[in-house]
Amino acid sequence: MKTIILGTLLCLAAASTATTAQTLPPEHTVTVPGNALRIDVPEHPRYMMRQDCKKFVGTYDLSNGDTLELRLAGAVMYARIGKQEEHRIVATDHNAFVALDRQLKVRIDHNDDGSVDGELVMVVPAQNLSGGDIVPYHVQSIGLASR
Template sequence: MKKFAFALILNALSIAAIAQTAPDTETVTIAGIEKPISLPSNYHKMWPNEYREYQGAYMLSNGKTFSVFSKGTKMYAKMEDQERHEIVAIAPNAFVSLDEKLKMRVDLHDDGNVSGELLMLVPRANIAGSGVSSEELVTIAFR
């Protein structure tokens, strides 16, 4: 019986020694999920005379109207059936909302046509009254 107990203790110690000396080769790095719309640190608020040419209503590829307007010295963007978002410039023709739910690029052409892209986080449909609210990223083209 003593031999059995001694063998059991030796076995346990050898397993512990192996576990302590095993190389750490099984490290897994998990990258965080990048936000689809983020407010960069180098944005600037535009003065009304700077964004006047962007103000107006735009037709989108989904058939809805998207408006850019000002109130006082602030610039806003709004989808016809959504809430308004205060926007700031991140490039001469690109804007992002302060609440990080909207990002757009507006290309004004010499012939009066407009093109560009709108990325917007919109509420996902609530399935079966689950009460779980989430958002999905929608990309819409300017017409």
């Protein structure tokens, strides 16, 4: 009987916590559907030789109509989305990079058939809409348009 009562109390407490979390105002929340949309900088970035970095340099079309540009300056890589500011990036895998400021991460797949695809995960800044509403900043996943 004690187990059933304790279990019921735990369920009620969890439901109460969930209800409280759902009633937070939008400016205090960030929608992140799943753990895949985390932008973490590794404690020890992966070392990538300059010649390996070169195959990722270029401009990529994004599925939302914007572009992603990756460039190499000496041994340092940078990423830029559209006309936004550049972000210094480091390798996290043989085909993945993350910005040191945690504003974006990108995976670029060079396929055996010569096509290129991948994914960009980025922080989208808060926006003021013309109707007065505010869209809070959020993390968004954007596919690279295959080429």
